[in-house]
Amino acid sequence: MRVVDEYRDPAAARVAVEQIEALAAGLVPDGERLKFMEVCGGHTHTIYKHGIENVLPESVELVHGPGCPVCVIPMGRVDDAIAVAETPGVIFTSFGDMMRVPGGDGNLLEAKARGADVRMVYSPLDALKIAEANPDRQVVFFAVGFETTAPSTAVTLMKAKERNVRNFSVFCNHVTIVPPLKAILESPDLRLDGFLGPGHVSTVIGNRPYRFVPGVYKKPLVTAGFEPLDILQSIVMLLRQLRDGRCEVENQYTRAVHDEGNPRALEILAEVFELRPHFEWRGLGFISQSALKLNDDFSDWDAELRFDVPGVRVADPKACQCGEVLKGVIKPWECKVFGTACTPETPIGTCMVSSEGACAAYYNYGRFTRAQTIPVKSA
């Protein structure tokens, strides 16, 4: 993994951390913090995997955003998935990390244990292969993810149509990144100073869709890569914008992201999907035009039309304060149900579902982080 190692060099990291410390010191008085949100779950993963939070000075805090695609799926949709999976004759296929996400009544692994034929796949094309190999069974793919994974679902659907694979369908839960970002920015109690923009999503949609972030909401955004040095460098770029009084969309991940994105992928998305009028996000509630559904040309492959999907909404418990945690208004431990009704074993809200969610991370690592991290600074 030599390609990766150069983005994980500890010496380069120290230089970046010193830059961050010096820049932040010029921007906030002692004891106060700048808060930046990393929008994407992939960034959160990097931050935990490499322990980035505890190399950062106290003056900079990272807030973990809504970009974990499995965590934002509301409970009612998981229940729908389970209902389809338990329909006799169905082979239900799903990405691995969706298997343990709880609905109102259990998760897909439990459905599998009860006898449903639930299979883990690594790509929607694998699901299509299963359909072709089992012509007497109905094969359903549980499509989740942002614009990053949506093109592969779209390509699979185009192939299914081309080859006329009639026993294949897609339960579509693809979501788009801009509307939840807007929802967070709209909130009057927002406490964020800037954003690390999602890297993988931006390889598809480009940097232009984020212009409203500095334009309308006056917050800087830097599209960031997924290696630890990418994250640190992006923080440096955000701090420099603040220092210079600039507020714009910048691209740190130039090795993968182009301003115009990937036009071919965008075409494919437009060919297969249309926007849903509204979609529910776990912890954030209903957000209009924030998700994709199959358009009329592909309705024959739409699992929601083919199967009897209950479609019952399971409300997030009232006490759940994921929205406020996501907006940086409260800390995970300040939530009313944190650590009591809501734990990693029995999660209520999106922030507790994935091990990378802000609350799950705090639940698992919080005590340790506080006890061990502070004396990193040189005197």
Next chain:
Amino acid sequence: MTDGDDHEGGASEDRPSEHGASEDHGHDGDFSREDVVLERIEAFRRRRPRLKDDFINSAHGAGGKASAALIDAVFVEAFRNETLEAMSDGAVLPLPSGDRIAFSTDSFVVKPRRFPGGSIGDLAVNGTVNDISMMGASPSWISAAFVIEDGFSIDELREIVADMATAATKAGVQIVTGDTKVVNKGAADGVYINTAGVGVVPAGVNLTAKSVKPGDKVLISGYIGDHGVSVMIARGDLGLDSDIPSDTAPLNELVEKLLAAAPNTRFLRDPTRGGVATVCNELAREAEVAVVLQESSLPIRGVVNGACEILGIDPLYVANEGKLLAIVPAEETDAALAALRAHPLGEAAAVIGEIRDDPPGIVVLNTGFGGNRIVDMLVGDPLPRIC
């Protein structure tokens, strides 16, 4: 005997961190409510995992928190006795003669049954040989029981059994008793194998988690994650071409060499299901110590790292079938490392971390990047991430 010395060594090493911790307290002040929340979580985490499920699912067999909860609530609850409650890879039992024997059993259901570097037959022999070796015992005899699905190919059965015979010869054990059952088509997936074994524990050898002390070093006998990644690739659903051979191998000889060179070795475990991370977590909990691992010291093959990177799986949780993790007192570390490296199965052995007293029950990884993170127990199997 040497207990006092070890303690002193550990304590003096830990002083700087204690000092650091007391400095932190000065920063606090308005954190008291947060402290209350943290304390409550801490108390909750210390409780053994509780079984809340009504039905078995695959997580219960994955060796993580769900397995621990099931074993605790169902098996230990019903069979309760002191030997079982030690929750080791095998039982150490006293004979009237004063000798002690190690006794262990394991079942093998791997799919695919054949993968680069081995087969279910190799695993069935090596798995039990290794469980007994980890008690410090030299295994001599094992049993083999087969549950076979109606319609299973006798040719394939012959191949598997031939692998078992070869593995037994290599390990120097005899397969001395067995059992065969055939079940209806669909009631089993091909063939399942159970093996059990016994071996004599040499006098003076007493490997337990409780004997582990701050200051001890953590050693691994070679590259981690080979077996798990080999099987994942052999399943063929990753679309990866590279062939990583499984590391399946009998460890009894390696253990013998290690114990000869480092007679005060505290604890041995083969990090199979759940990988190095799970073994370290079990150790940290049982011994009430912190296990601190250095990411930059972990021996991981480039291909294994690459495959894990693509899948979003942490190699620390990936299974090994021919590696041992040893906790050795600091003063015997060099001798232990040299002994491991002198053996063909331990060429890539490395010191990957050390035992500290704080924070107890926790496994910490100092990342190559200069940060650190907690390496927790998983609930079930590691699930690939999509993004």
